[in-house]
Amino acid sequence: MERAMRVTLLWIGMALVTAGCETAEQAVDCQKICQANRDCVDTSFDVETCRADCEEQLDTNESFRNEAKVCEACLERTECSEQADCFLECPIVR
Numbered sequence: 374m375e376r377a378m379r380v381t382l383l384w385i386g387m388a389l390v391t392a393g394c395e396t397a398e399q400a401v402d403c404q405k406i407c408q409a410n411r412d413c414v415d416t417s418f419d420v421e422t423c424r425a426d427c428e429e430q431l432d433t434n435e436s437f438r439n440e441a442k443v444c445e446a447c448l449e450r451t452e453c454s455e456q457a458d459c460f461l462e463c464p465i466v467r
Contacts, residue, residue: 401441403427403465406448410466413453418466427465440464 407423430437444463448456460466 401427401431401438401445403431403441406441406445406463406465409448409453409456410460410463413456414460414466423465430464437464 403424404420407418407420407427410423411418411420427441431441440462441464444459444465447459447462451459
């Protein structure tokens with residue numbers, strides 16, 4: 374009985390760890406995206422308002438979340454001088 378309980382707890386723990394990893398992989402860093410827009414495109418851009426709006430949209434809008442992931446991926450693979458093109462399709466700064 375004790376062995377069965379340990380095995381069950383082990384499986385539950387592994388399931389929780391796996392679920393946590395999936396969530397982390399799917400997360401969008403709103404602060405990073407908004408700050409990149411300010412640093413690379415528009416020095417007067419309001420990062421705090423952008424971040425708050427972004428985080429609110431991520432919680433409620435799957436389409437926004439998917440587009441934000443694409444935007445973030447574009448920012449990660451380009452230099453600052455080329456990031457303006459990423460923001461053309463980015464839902465966060467439209």
